[in-house]
Amino acid sequence: MAIYHFSNQIISRKKQQSTIAAAAYRSGERLIDERTNEEKFYKRQVKPITHILAPSHAPQWVYDRQKLWNEVEKKEKQWNAQLAREINVALPKELSHAKQEKLALEFCTEIFVNDGMVADLSIHRDDEENPHFHVMLTIRPFNEDGSWGNKQMKVKELINGKQQVKALHITDWNTKEKLVYWREQWAHYANRFLKKNGFSERITHLSNKNRGIETLPTIHEGFVARQMQSEGKESDRIKMNTNRKEYNKTVIELAEAKKEKKYKERTEKFVRRFTPLEKKQLRDSAKSLRMFVNFENINIRRLQLEKWKYQLEFHQDSIDKYKKLNRIENETELLNQAEKIFEIEASRFLDKYYPDLNKEELSTNQKIEVVETTVSQNKLLNINDIEKVLNELEIKQIERDLHVLLNNRQQFVLSLQQELKKTEKQFEHLRVKNRINFSDQSTIKNATDKDLKQMQFLLKEKEEMNKSLILIDQLYDHQLQEMYPNWDGRNYLTVEQKEFFVMAEEFFGKPITPEDLSNPPRKYSKDEQKEIIFSLYCINRYNMDSINKDQYYDVLRHKFPEFQIENQSYKQMFYHECMRYADEIGQDKMNQLHNAYNIQSVGDVEEFHLEENNSFTPLSYHDSGFVFSTGSDFFSILESAIREADRKWREDEFEQQHKNKKKKRQNGMER
Known part of the structure; x- marks a missing residue:
């Protein structure tokens, strides 16, 4: 079972600690302490998995473990200096070794490294029941040029009328708020990986008391305590955990009894019912598709297959290509069959429990969502409940679409523009075909009902696509305003041009400047x-x-x-x-x-x-x-876009000034 353990400590000279010794113990490497000329080495039965992660502006030598921590020791002169921060985190043992490593790397990179720290990561698996990682973090930041930065800055303040010098930390890495944030983020990252890999277990950074749970939390026993126990000695930490586990067992048994009593008191009203044939078909589909078949997984797999098929269209014809296309076709057919079963069962359920609901207006997704919510809440939903369920489903879909949109912005804009032109062309074709002149409303009667419906559909599609283009344009405007707050010309870029500036900022990690155009990064x-x-x-x-x-x-x-x-x-x-x-x-x-x-x-x-x-x-x-x-050339393209935008801005400014002068003259004449 996944457990939550996240401890933090400072390695300091005041406590007569050494970062070289700490790094050697955690990494399992032989390291030389240049201050004492001592070799530090601690033999481990299972070799740790180690990584050094660093921000892009850190010097190259930080990736040498011995060099990194010796440089830290040299830089810190004071007798009580804080040398490094160490965090010890328990990994979910449900995950495979590869997934555990990926989780640790992703967490350390995004939470520590992206905040400016160098992270020396060591994953320990001496005990398969206690996989965990240590990460040693630099306390002193690096400047943009790769040199060591300051930990603090001194400021003068007036206190009770007297000027005093006060030291302020450059970073917020030592604050309690930051530690709470790190602890909370670890729970989020671990739970996301557990969910993504099909595990129902979850962890939380909150205490049992804050969660309203009556059971007592166990404490981290550690290697030393378990070694004492194996040698027949008594460990206070293990003894405390044993007592708490016995207490918790009693609490859990009482809670289960209460739960069972409530369950028996409540009559089961709503369950999903598949016919024996439908169950067999779903089992067969699950076996062929090699996945658990539910409606969410069907949609995920369908998107994967569509993407795969789209990629194959650009490959040269070959036997391998046709084998893959055939597999995609077969899997798609199985997904369609499974989806049909879920839709039929959902319609059957709604006919029984919601006879007045207009099912014709609901999509398959909406029908199934109403059914699953009814089953999970074990109650009939009223109109407001159903509306809420449908709204939440729509929000989920928008979030999924937005994720795709943000990862394929240019494809989105260009393909949307092409689709818009295609829609306009189809609409114009139908108008000409039916000899419709919108200035003469009577000509609308020339069109057949089928063509009129198609034209109405095309108009609606055009409106939706224009809304989408406006939305993405607004998204770029917001980003460009943050990137170039003093450049008025940004408002005269086309949506395609805006897109390239955003892409450049995303790739290089900074907005493109005029200097970059002459000396590209x-x-x-x-x-x-x-x-x-x-x-x-x-x-x-x-x-x-x-x-x-x-x-x-x-x-x-x-x-x-x-x-x-x-x-x-x-x-x-x-x-x-x-x-x-x-x-x-x-x-x-x-x-x-x-x-x-x-x-x-x-x-x-x-x-x-x-x-x-x-x-x-x-x-x-x-x-x-x-x-x-x-x-x-990309930077030539950006330079051309800037010139074009500035030209439009100057023309607009000139025209506006001309209008203002003309207005002033007219006002003068009137007076």
Whole structure:
């Protein structure tokens, strides 16, 4: 069972502690303490899994464990200096070793490293029943140039009329609020991984008292206490846990008895009922699909298959391609059959318990959600309850759509614009075909009922698409306002141009400045680009459910945690950066890059052009998204967009000034 344990301590010189000794014990490595010239080594039966994680502006030497902690010891001069922070965290033993490691890496990277700390992570599995990790964290921050920063800054304050010097911490890493935040976040991260991997267990950072639970929490026993017990000695910590477990057992038995009594007092009203044939069909589908069949899993698998099929459309014809397409078709048919069973059962349930409900207006998702809510709450829902259920379902769908949207922004905007043009073209075709002139309402009678309904549908679709474009445009405006608060020209960019500025900020971690246009930044070094290209190439080689593919995903996530593998815009920016340094990277790696992006030859890719009056950028399309054509340079494109936006802004300003002068003259004449 997953347990919550998250302890924090400061390693300090005041307590006569050494970061070298602490790092050697936790990592299992031999380390030399340069202050004392002593070798520190602690033999461990099971070799720890170790990683050093650091922010991008930290110097390269931090990845050398011995160098890192010796530099910390050198930097701290005071006799009572705080040297490092150590956090000890219990890992959920339900997860596999690989998932435990992934969880620890993701948590440490996003919570500590992204906040500016260097994290020395060691995962211990000496006891399979007690998997945990230690993470030693730097207390002193690094400056942007890679040098050590200050822990505190001194400020002068007037206290009771006297000027006093007060020391303020540069970071909030030592605050109680920050520790509470870390503890809370660990519970969120662990629970997300447990849920994602199909486990119902959850942990919480809250005490039993705060949760209203009568049982007493057990304490962390630790290796020393268990070793004492194995040697026949008595441990106070184990004795305390034994007593608490006996007490808790009694409390739990009483609670179960109360629960059973309430259950018997309540008549079971609502259960989902499948016919024997339906149950057999669902069992067969689950076996063939190799997954637990419920409505949520059906929708998830359907999206996976659609994405896979879309990718295969751009592959060359081969026996392997047709085998995969055949598998997709077979699985889709099984999903359709299973979904139909759930829909039939839901309709049957609603007919019985909600005879007055207009089921024709409900989608399959909505029907099933009403049924499952009724069953879980074991009560008939009133109109307000049903409305709430449907609203919550709609919010969930919007959240899912928004997640897809944020990871595929450019594909979203460009495809939406194309779809909008297609819709307008279809509408105009029907108008001309039926000789409709909207200035003459009588001509509407020329159209058939079928064509009128189709035109109404197209008008509604056009309205929804325009709303979506306005929404994404507003999203970009908000981001650009934060990025360039003093640049009025940003308001004159097209939505496509705004998108490229946002993509650049997301990739480089900062807004693009005029200096960047003349001296473009580089996100990844030559060696890093080669390593990422190879991983992407290997991921593209293996099919979607291959174990090998997961291994290369893990390589990317572990070595390059900031690389957003699922974000098509981010991948597009990486592709562009590699193209800029193609000569450095070499032809072999560039071939792997094109293969990873399913591009046979970049020059052969068909170009997709925007409107003729929009000179912003030509794009090339393939199955992993839109990429710049070989003739375009990203920073030249941004520079061109800035010039165009500033020109429009100046014209608008000139026109506004002209109108103001004209208005003043008219007012003067009137007076």
